[in-house]
Amino acid sequence: MIWDSVGDFFAMGGYALYVWSSFGMCALVLIAELVGISMRHQAIVKRLQYEIRAEKFDQEGMK
Incomplete structure (x- = not known):
């Protein structure tokens, strides 16, 4: 399509x-x-941060 004006462009041919x-x-x-x-x-x-903290807590508890 060829538009003659900006208004025609925004009208998109109806x-x-x-x-x-x-x-x-x-x-x-x-x-x-x-x-x-x-x-x-x-x-x-x-969730990953929570799991990392839980794993560190478990490892420290075993020592």
Whole structure:
């Protein structure tokens, strides 16, 4: 498509609602995925730190 103006670009040939809502939903899903990955990463790090502390405690108790 060739647009004559910026307004024509944002109107997307009459399909602006579909096009821009699709871009918005895609951006929302990508952001949610990044947030979810970050939260899972933090949970895994905390769990590993807990396990390391528990293992050190067990080793010190055996001495």
